[in-house]
Amino acid sequence: MNFRHTTSYIALAGSLLLTAIPAVAQTATDSPATPAQAKVEADAQTAFAAGDTAKTVSDDMIVVTGSRIQRPNMTSAAPITSVTAQDIRAQAAITVEDVLNRLPQVSPDSQQTYQDSDGRQRIKLRSLGFERTLVLVDGKRLGTQNGQDVGIIPPSLLERVDVLTGGASSVYGSDAVAGVVNFILKKDFEGIQLDGNYSFYNHENKDTIVSPLARANAFEAPRGLTNDGGRSDVTLTAGTKLFDGALRVSGFVNYRQANDVPYDARSSSACQLVQTGKDGPLSCSLSTYSPSGYISPRSGANSGVGYVNDPAGTRSFVPYGAGAGNAANPYDGYSYQREFERYTAGGFVSAKIAPELELYGSGIWFRDRSVNPYPTRVYSYTAYGDTPYQVNCNNPFLSTSQASTICGAQAGTSALAPLDVRYRFNDLPFSPDVYLNKGIRATAGIRGTVGEAWTYDLGGVFSRNQQDITFGNFADFDRVNRSLNVVSVNGTPTCAATVSGSTRPVSRSTRSARARSADRSPITCSPRAVAPRPASPNCGTSCRR
16 A cells, blocks of 8 residues: 555656646756656756757758668569578577478478488478478588488578578579578687577476377376476587688587487377277277287188287287287387487688689588387288298197187197287387488688679589488397297297207398388388397297297
């Protein structure tokens, strides 16, 4: 209450003073009674002084405040969208793709943040593909269309980014049918500067429509506050000018890093929702790569029927389907943000030989490593070809009921029954696909002026990119087959290949094209290469019940 009364008194005093401003101005020697009166008097005197000054200015004089900021649109016939250094700093972007993906004309192609990509960062305009988008650095090509990687450019080194989507092919040719993206770098630098940027995701997981469905299948559906996905970006820039500015040299070193954010770290993506029909019930997408082991006979009365080992450990088969310990989540290991680490270094030099002649050059090197993790599995025989696995019907690891389900009347004999086997080993580390991208880009040229109206720039670009991919281990078909053919020797389960003396080292096969194309299919949920369980001295891969 006291505060409101005081405010009212001050406002009333101010209104009374405003009505008496001429008198106050004439009696400037009078001291103000309160601080509020002093402020009013000062404002009044400033207003009168400004009015007197305005009268002295000639009526035909034009006063211009501010300045005309240079923009590419001033001289371009087609509209150009520019992203300035201020915009980039405000976004706290770690990668260039984070900056450009906010523009409506750029189709999101965040190679570092989605699964099954090769780790390169490329730009697509108008969804026409990166082959039809020309990428320039200071007006010169970044590199070849297929080998380009804009991740070579640290965001902290950008002066601005110009995006042209109209009429570019008439100037640059068919490579620019979708448009042109030109990165303008900061080259005229003097001194030492250290830029650092760190960010992470602070996410509150709450139950969604997905959560109860995921928990019904024993899929992880987190709750509560989580902090993850930390990303860091550090750039050290240094430069100097010599010989009165005739020689300019600058360089930079950049380090960028990001942590993995898997799908199951968010309650909204605990599983993929599917709906069998219009207005039908929702359910989770399921994978046959069960941690309990998926079995499907390929002959006899139960041919084509899917089973899993009873999660309760009763040594019997139960029908494959939803439920804890039965089906698995096909999107385990998939990421919102992939784990990556990138090093970049470069330098710029220019030498002004004469007012009309300048030599220049630049070089940038980068190395990027990113990882795609996948659950360790033994894959369906369909990942290798058309020949099913085989299991002997007197296998000591099979119970009587299990042998009858697979072999029928031949249960207990040495006959081989065809079947399909799929396992996910949750107790083993994920098997990663590792993408290593590295390259170098160098430019050199000569530029200058001819008279007052003409300029010239003659230069060239050398660019070389290399990509090395290391796929996770892929279980060898023969070793899986040998681990299924087990006999009892004096009560000890032993691989039949060891008894017959036919055991031999078999190199693991590379991932087949068929396996790679089977991603997310109802039969093979993911085609990723996996390692078998730790090899035993007798079997090519361990015999697992």
